Amino acid sequence: MLILYSGCSMNLNWYIGIMKRYLCFIFLFSVFFASATMTIGRLDLQKNAEITFTAKESLDKQTDSLKTVRFYLERSDLNKNKGLYANAYEDLWLALLLAEKEGDKKVLATIHDELGVLYGIYGKHAKAIHHKKQSLRYIKEGTFSKRKDFGSLVSAYFNLAVQYRKAGDLNNGLVYLDSCKLMEQTRMKNVKENPFILSEKGIIFLLKYDVVQAESYLIQAKDIFEKNDKNYLVIIYAFLGDLYTLKDDIDKAIHYYEKSLNRLQISNTHTDFKTDVLNKIATLYNKKGELKKAYFYLDKSTKISDSLFGVRTKVNGQLFEIKDKYQEAMAAKDNYIKEQQHIIEKKKREQTQLLFVMAVIVFGLVFLAILSYHRSKVRKLKTEKESAAIKIKHDKEKLNAILETKSKELTVSALQLIEKDKNIEILLEALKDNSSGKYGEIQSKVVRGNKDLWESFNLRFTEVNTDFYKRLVKKHATLTPTEQKHCALIKLKFDSKEMAKLLNISVNSVHISRHRIRKKIGLTREDDLSNYIANI
Template identity: 35%
Template structure:
């Protein structure tokens, strides 16, 4: 009755534990789901605000990236990093943009997500292009293009996904002055979209096409096309007007419509200031205004805008901006752009600005030398320490291996000695049993005492064997008890003899039982150890 009540108590206790576990699991899963829903809502809000409120969008993308990382959703983390990096680039935060794209690239490569790997390469290509590292930019675009074409061929990606990369390559070639190559890639955009059924808007492609028409002196066609797409950006992405109005200012400047050109340049700057977007265009627009006023012989106004161009360029790309210290490897080619600006300013007799540029050049040179020296010292130190660590680790592993091998050999030797000693005890016990059997038929008080001593000696032999076994195989009984607490002391004895590979007959003599009892004990031991029919008991015990 008591056992039955105890069993009921244990069952009730177990049921309660399971019930509480289910409640906790449900609550945790529910919180997890709510957190994910909240992050998805923030992600959609960030996408909705990325054109009109880029700072808010960047904050939300960063928040979502951290949240999805905790949830283990790496794909969402990559998407957040790419979106945030794109916004950082438009705001002139090139260091954050650079880091974000590289983190996205690393994560996407680790999880073998080729689609986002291509997007990360596109972003890095844009950054290299901003620093006039066009070869590196094109190399990244080509990697993206190869990945996307491979995914399209395997039906994992829609054909239109290559349009963005073609578009970026067209811009890169246009920036280099290779307008025929730029037109080729822009044509690829139109052709790919047409093959896919002309889904979506072509505003961005049309805007770039208008600028290529300008470079080919088809000014009226260029003006008409850009005016046509203006309304599209006013309703969908007003911040892009920074670029569009800059293009239109160029067209009117070439038409010698100075007032109209100036108007659109100033509108471009106003949009850039309002949305804090496409900051990389701001220095060029200031420079174009300076050139414009220089062409109509207004050197004072020209100087004002050229100075703003220089200062804005320096704040965006210069070494003094802490945001961009991590991307100094792209400074050399950009310095050539600064030298070109210096020549223009010299022609306008801007003496004060010339002196400032000399100081900047010297400062950049010194900082570059210091940076290169620091990198070289760091690299040498790193490889030296890594080599030392590897050598030390190898020596330690070898010592550990030798020690383990030595310990194993000692254990083997002691177990052999123990086995030999036990076999000698068995032989002695056999002899004593034979003597006892012969003497047991004789009725003599002294002989009976002798037989009792023989029996006591057998028990003493086992204790001596057990003590020696425990000293050699330290922790064996402890491991057995921890893994299989239901084993008895008799089971422990049997395990010890199995470990030393004794036969059933030798076990029966040491344990003082029959061979049949040994077989029965082995069978019961297998059940307690939960061994399958195919598992070898001796091999299992040997591993403990």
């Protein structure tokens, strides 16, 4: 029964030990101080008071927020090392509030990394990973102009890999380890193997039960650390013990567990592994049947665990009861911002509505003004147009009346001349019978007088019918000057006989002329020549 219990305890404690290394270190550190002399305790309290006093004095003299942040970080680190996680946790949130105002990415990266550590100690892996990622983001956003900056980035990737491994997400752990390796090779030009990366890969493959690869990586890391950083051998030896336990090589497993304990005693580092390693050694000795040794190691492990649990319960019970001041402040800030945004949006809506109403009113007034102006202008133009039309009508009627009068006068004058010409012909016939000698002389004078009479008539016709000849020629360019004269007489409604008398030609000649004119104009028999010419 004891052997069955020991086997189960070995596997259970193996996983628990992996997840709680950092927690055990802090607890053991607190136990160490709790069991020290009162003098040492007083010295620690005095040192803490001196740090606090110095920092506060610096705060009184200076207003540099970054120095205040550094004070909170130092005090948080001191509280964490003493196991006062609640105080450390609160100091980190206070530092974060100030650091976010300053925007210093390196400080923000440090704060989030420390918050990740605290959350990791209590197994809150989701929050721990969140803060580790925040730390990585701030480091990435910084300017990496120096080799050490890339070193910070590699460390951030490594810390995330470790946190993913503790959370049980082994694949993501390997992904971030590969990122570390790639960063070292491409940016830092480092071709040497990094023992930390090797050791973490060995641990992950061990958890994957890939014993061959796990042993290869852990042995490589061990060989490098034995030459350089011997303190990290506490972890390497402990996991090599787990490896050989899994391979059921008990003696070799005990050998590496004891080497881990010896290195821990010498360096006094990674003390969080002590309880787990003691318990595993006890389990292995129990499996070998060496019960005294098994009891010895199990008793040491139990005492440390009990002390550790007491410290955890007494000192850190308040951690999960602490009010998250940062989150409360951020929530209050968000609520205030939302209220202000709501007020601003409400005012904007009101301003928009007011502007819209004003715009509608202004637009309406402008529209009414334009409409009124347009209507006034239309009325004015209509009145002016009507007045102009009336004036034109009156002028036209007046002109037509004058034209009609003059045309009548011209016609009367022409008819009088024709009548006079008839009387002259009668007298000439009488003279021809009585005195033939005088007849020829007088007839010549009468013919010359008729020519002058036509010229006088044509001049008066042109004055009355302005541009008649121009319109006639423009419309019918083929008409001769004689035919144009005939058209003028046709316009005045003269018949063929009257035209013959006035033009001193025969009636037959007038008929021929009228026929030619109709033909050139293009009139048919049904068309009236006099009406057509009168409308030109």
